[in-house]
Amino acid sequence: MKKTRKRYLQFTLHRNxxxxxxKQFSNAIWSSLLSLYGEICTADSKFYLNSxxxxxxxxxxxxxxxxxxxxxxxxxxINSIGNIRVSFEPKKVSGTIxxxx
Amino acid sequence: MPIxxxxxxxxxxxxxxxxxxxxxxxxxxxxxxxxxxxxxxxxGKGLALYFRADLKGxxxxxxxxxxxxxxxxxxxxxxxxxxxxxxxxxxEDRRVDLLTLGSDNIGRTLKDSTAHMAKHSETALxxxxxxxLQSTGLNRSRVFKGFREAARTALDADMKIVxxxxxxxxxxxxxxxxxxxxxxxxxxNRVDSREAVFNTPQQIIEHNERKLSSEFVGPGVxxxxxxxxxxxx
Numbered sequence: 001m002k003k004t005r006k007r008y009l010q011f012t013l014h015r016n017x018x019x020x021x022x023k024q025f026s027n028a029i030w031s032s033l034l035s036l037y038g039e040i041c042t043a044d045s046k047f048y049l050n051s052x053x054x055x056x057x058x059x060x061x062x063x064x065x066x067x068x069x070x071x072x073x074x075x076x077x078i079n080s081i082g083n084i085r086v087s088f089e090p091k092k093v094s095g096t097i098x099x100x101x
Numbered sequence: 102m103p104i105x106x107x108x109x110x111x112x113x114x115x116x117x118x119x120x121x122x123x124x125x126x127x128x129x130x131x132x133x134x135x136x137x138x139x140x141x142x143x144x145g146k147g148l149a150l151y152f153r154a155d156l157k158g159x160x161x162x163x164x165x166x167x168x169x170x171x172x173x174x175x176x177x178x179x180x181x182x183x184x185x186x187x188x189x190x191x192x193e194d195r196r197v198d199l200l201t202l203g204s205d206n207i208g209r210t211l212k213d214s215t216a217h218m219a220k221h222s223e224t225a226l227x228x229x230x231x232x233x234l235q236s237t238g239l240n241r242s243r244v245f246k247g248f249r250e251a252a253r254t255a256l257d258a259d260m261k262i263v264x265x266x267x268x269x270x271x272x273x274x275x276x277x278x279x280x281x282x283x284x285x286x287x288x289x290n291r292v293d294s295r296e297a298v299f300n301t302p303q304q305i306i307e308h309n310e311r312k313l314s315s316e317f318v319g320p321g322v323x324x325x326x327x328x329x330x331x332x333x334x
Binding site: 014016035072073076077079085087089090091 | 233276279
C-alpha cells in the first residue's frame with residue numbers, strides 16, 4: 001500500500017466554560033467532518049489527535065495531507081461541544097511534529 | 102492587518118469581552134454595531150473600533166436620505182442585500198462600501214448585473230459566516246447554497262468579497278487563519294480567501310480614512326499643503 005503524506009497542525013481551542021476532554025474534542029471533529037464532507041472523506045482523512053492540553057486548550061493533530069483543508073474547515077465550523085461554546089484557531093501546519101517548534 | 106468588519110454587540114457594556122477575544126485571536130480592528138462618537142476610535146486595549154452603519158431604509162428615496170446623514174460619520178456603510186431595485190442602487194452608489202449577506206437575509210441572491218455594477222463602484226460583497234456556525238444539517242446546507250452562489254457570482258464579476266463574523270457573542274468570532282478556511286468552504290481559492298480576510302477590509306478602511314480626512318476634496322483631488330492667509334494689498 002502506498003504511504004500517504006501526513007500533515008501536523010498546531011491549534012488552540014478557545015472556550016467559554018469548563019474544560020473540554022480529549023475524547024470530546026476528537027469526537028466533535030469526527031462528527032463535524034462527517035457532517036460536512038461525508039463518510040468516505042472522513043475515512044480517508046486519517047485524523048488523529050497527537051497531543052492535547054485540556055486546561056490550555058492547545059494541542060497538535062495529524063491527518064492525511066490531501067484532507068488537511070477539510071479537517072481544519074470542519075474544526076473551524078464547530079460552534080459548541082456539549083454545552084460549551086468553542087472557537088477553533090489553527091496556528092501552524094507542518095509536515096513533521098518537530099517542524100511545529 | 103486582519104479586521105472583522107461586523108460584530109453585533111448588543112450593548113456597549115459587552116464591548117470589553119469582544120476586545121479581549123479579538124486580541125486573543127490576533128484581530129487588529131473590529132466594526133461593532135454600536136454607535137461611536139467618531140469614525141474610528143482606539144480602545145484602551147489597542148484595538149481599532151470602526152463606526153459601522155447598516156442602512157435600514159426600504160425605498161431608494163429613504164435610503165438616499167439615510168446615506169447622506171451617515172456617510173460623513175461612519176467608517177463603514179453597509180446595505181443588506183434586498184430587492185433588485187434597492188440592491189442595484191446600493192451597488193452603484195460609491196458611498197456604500199458593502200453589500201451584506203448574513204443571517205437576516207439568507208434567501209437573497211446576488212444578481213450578475215448587481216455584481217458588475219458593484220465591481221465598477223468598488224462595493225464589496227460581505228458574507229457574515231455566523232449564519233453557518235449557528236445552523237446544522239439541512240438548514241446549514243441551505244445557508245451554504247446561498248453563500249456559495251453569491252461568492253461565485255461576485256468572483257465571476259471580479260467583485261471584491263469581505264468575510265466577517267457577524268458574531269453576537271465573542272466566542273463566535275474566528276481567527277483570521279480560521280476565516281480563510283471558511284472562505285475555502287464558500288468556494289474561494291486560497292488567494293481569494295486570504296484577500297477577503299486580510300487585504301480587502303484593510304483597503305476599504307484606508308480608502309475611507311482618506312475620504313473622511315479634512316484634506317480630501319474629491320476623487321483624485323486632495324489638499325497637500327495649505328497656504329498662508331494674506332490680505333490683498
